[in-house]
Amino acid sequence: MRIYPVHILNTLSAEGLALFGPNFRIEENRAKAHGLLVRSSPVKLAEFPELEAIARAGAGVNNIPLDEATEKGICVFNTPGANANAVVELVFTMLGIWLRHVPQGLDFCQGLSGFAGAQLNAEIEARKKMFRGQELADKTLGIIGLGQIGVRAANLGIHHNMRVIGYDPYPVLENIHRLLPDVRLAQSRQEVLAQADYLSLHVPLNKATAGLVNAEFLAGMKKGAVLLNYARGPIADDEAVRAALDSGHLAAYLSDFPTEQLLGHDKVLFTPHLGASTSESEEHCTAMAVQELKNYLQYGTVTHSVNFPNAESIPAAGSCARLIMINRDVPGMIGLASNILGKHGINIASYTNKSNGTIGYNIIDTQTPVSPEVRREIEAADGVIRVRIIPLNSSSGLP
Known part of the structure; x- marks a missing residue:
């Protein structure tokens, strides 16, 4: 029986890894590995001279040198859609937290320990107006990037009774067919920017999207809009975002990618890269990556590759x-x-x-x-x- 050695570069779901059968061995020696499973760690191909395939347990592959891998005939996979639900839930959670001033309300409640009874109720009633927020319903949600995550975000916006407009320069028909009928497709990115009260980014990080959110992009947004970046940090230019926040043109920036330029800004709400950090998402991503590696190493079939054509x-x-x-x-x-x-x-x-x-x-x-x-x-x-x-x-x- 032929055995395929696979190296695991990050801590991944044990349930997903259990899908490797008897034909596979977890290989600690990187120089002997034919397959590589990775999440977010940088991949250095020189450490893997026998490597035939890499499976990224997630959608983004900016930690993998794609051009070098292609030149060496190494197939690179990702797991589109496996973490989509986790990311979309976090987007709407954080938007709701911001609009309802939840952090400030929590801090206020923490300071009420000295009050009791009628005095406590009076203090709450007297000061709760400080935290009056906004609802999602009847606002316009703009989506840039209609992959599996963007489509789910758009559809969830409809379920929140929002007006939703989306744009993707290279739409995949299979994804577009999953959109609810009430989602309006824009003909240009500028059309979305001009209308969105809340603009959510869902594009991959590559040469075309790095620094996409620059001064020109932000100037095209509706004044007082909220920008959400749960795609990749470098898609946004931090200095341009700060300038838009300071001028009041941008009401808030919500992101999963903290940066030193924006940490501590009173109009910024960061989470520590939690988009795919759920037990369900980690299991789905690992299981999908394992299956991709198994099929490639055992049969040479290709699905969800980012550098090779699909072939089954x-x-x-x-x-x-x-x-x-x-x-x-x-x-x-x-x-x-x-x-x-x-x-x-x-x-x-x-x-x-x-x-x-x-x-x-x-x-x-x-x-x-x-x-x-x-x-x-x-x-x-x-x-x-x-x-x-x-x-x-x-x-x-x-x-």
């Missing part, structure tokens, strides 16, 4: 080996692999080819074994990044 194929009947060829998306790669296999008398039982415009991913089931020499010959060809050989048997099947 049930092993062909009678096949004894599965060859995985990872290549640059250039012409002639299918013929290259087929010709080399044919030259060595290896019959192809099935061939699946997928591309994402950058990487070509090939799953080739063969009816005879593929030798290390054949693997090396394919891997040495121009355009080929990496080749894997996965032994199969006639009864193999995907879970």
